[in-house]
Amino acid sequence: MNDYLTRSRNLPKSFLFILPILVFYEIGIILYGSETQNTADGC
Numbered sequence: 001m002n003d004y005l006t007r008s009r010n011l012p013k014s015f016l017f018i019l020p021i022l023v024f025y026e027i028g029i030i031l032y033g034s035e036t037q038n039t040a041d042g043c
Helices: 001-007 010-030
Strands: none
Touching: none
16 A cells, blocks of 8 residues: 555656646647536636
8 A cells, every 4th residue: 555655655656647637638629619607707
C-alpha cells in the first residue's frame, strides 16, 4: 500500500496519464458541440 501512495503522488506521471484523455474529451466537445449550460450563468 505504501508503494502505491508513493507512485500516485508523482504529479508529472499523473499528468501524462490524464493528458490523452483530456485531449480526446476536448476534441469531442469541439466536434460535436455541447448543448449543456452552466446554471450559474442565469441564461
